[in-house]
Amino acid sequence: MTTHTESAVVKGLIPGGNYIFEVNAKVEDESIEGDPLNISSYTKPGKVSNLNASDPTTDSVHLQWEPPAGNISGFRVDVFNEENVNIKTLININANKTSLRVTALPPGAKLWMSVVALVPDAFVKGEPSTVMAFTSPGDVADLELVPAAYTIKVTWTAPEGNYETFSVQLNLTALEQEVEKKEQNASPLSFTGLKAGAEYTVTVTTLNGYLKSQPRNRRVFTLPVPPEPAKIDNFTESNITLSWGAPKASQGVELTYLVKYTTQFWNLTKTETVKNATTYIFHGLHAGTNYDFEVRVKAGTQESSPVTVSWMTTPNKRVLTITMKCSSSKPLSCEDNHTQSEVLSKLREHFRKEFYKKINIVFWELDWREA
Structure with missing residues (x-):
């Protein structure tokens, strides 16, 4: 280019290109030239396009863009909050990389993210392309x-x-x-x-x-409530069938029940777990024994108060015969009616004391017959 001024605009250059400009003076007929001076400079890189923010998390956003025409050496990403304060800057991103997940962002934030193209000259950069973005809110x-x-x-x-x-x-x-x-x-x-x-x-x-x-x-x-009242449906010498109703407040819910029996006479306790059923058969019980039953609803670690019922298995009757031999140092003492009556009276009293303690605990009958 030839110009008669001290400045010139050079057009048709490539964006982001590195150029060396040489200037020298000439006389009017251009027969003589002065010594040249030169300077190098980059043209401004182009503006990135189609900038898009997606896939937000509580602390990150994914950015994607298309590079501009011409030469670039990398990109710079700036993040601004609602107060227009720059809270994050990423520089010298690979020129071939046109996507980036920006991390370490505040949760639930409204942000503006800009991307500019760079060249090796830190004082030359492209126009910013900006997009609005949001991070997801934090978890409770x-x-x-x-x-x-x-x-x-x-x-x-x-x-x-x-x-x-x-x-x-x-x-x-x-x-x-x-x-x-x-x-x-x-x-x-x-x-x-x-x-x-x-x-x-x-x-x-x-x-x-x-x-x-x-x-x-x-x-x-939720806390369990007691089942509907329990009852005995069937019993034999060794089995008892127990049933109950599901709580009205738990209709349609699969419930777990704890079914328990105790027998004072045999000093036994047993608990069974019944799931989603309202009947249970206890096997292997003792004949003629009273059992105390209770049913509770179990929900997680909580148990309801129980409903209770007592019942006796069918007795298996057996006859026990006691024969007593009397001996005395006094002649004819064992033959004396008073002596016999006194011994029998004490024996009756002994059995009464023992068995009366077990009323409603185990089946028993006492029948006296004197030979």
Whole structure:
């Protein structure tokens, strides 16, 4: 180029190109030239296009873009918060890399992210391309469930960062069935009108616009209530069939029952676990023995108060004969009616004391016949 001024605009260069410019003076007829001076410089790199922010988490966002035409040596990413404060800068990203997950960001934040193309000259950079982005809100902490028979109270600690509201979902665990869902701005809240002795799953999710946190959940059983009264359906010398009704407050719930018997005479206790049934047959019992039964509902680690019933197995009657031999130092003392009556009276008293202690504990009958 020839110019008669002390400046010139050089056009048609490649963006991001490294050029050496040489200038020398000439006389009017261009027959004589002065000594040249030269300077090198980069042209400004182009602007990245199609910048997109996606796949947000609580502390990261994925950026993707298309490189500009021309030469570049890398990219610079800047992150600004709502107050337009630069909170993060990443420099000298590989020129062939056009996507990046920006990490260590604040949760629940509204951010602006810009990407500029770079050349080796730190004073030359492209125009920024900017996109708005959001990080997901943080998870709740300290999720606690406090159950009663028909209610569950839910408490939690809100996360750091921004959020709008909380979604709290209640599911019947066994059926994986949603029972109720609520949205609330703060802890706590309560679910009411629940089934007693049932296991529920409570899930709490933080919401910020269309973004959601990772859900937090816990399980808990509502407190059990006693079953309907127990009764004896059948009995033999060694078996007793016990039945009861499911609590009306637990209809439709798969329940676990603890069925227990005790017998004072034999000093025995036995507990069986019955799942989702309302009858049980006790085998191997002692004949003619009174058994005390109780049935409880078990829910998690909690047990209801019991319903009770007592029943005696069919007695297996046997006759025991006692023969007594009398000897005395006094002649004819054993033949004396008074002596015989006195001995028999003491014997009767002994058996009465022993067996009267066991009234309603074991079957017995006492019949005296004097030979």
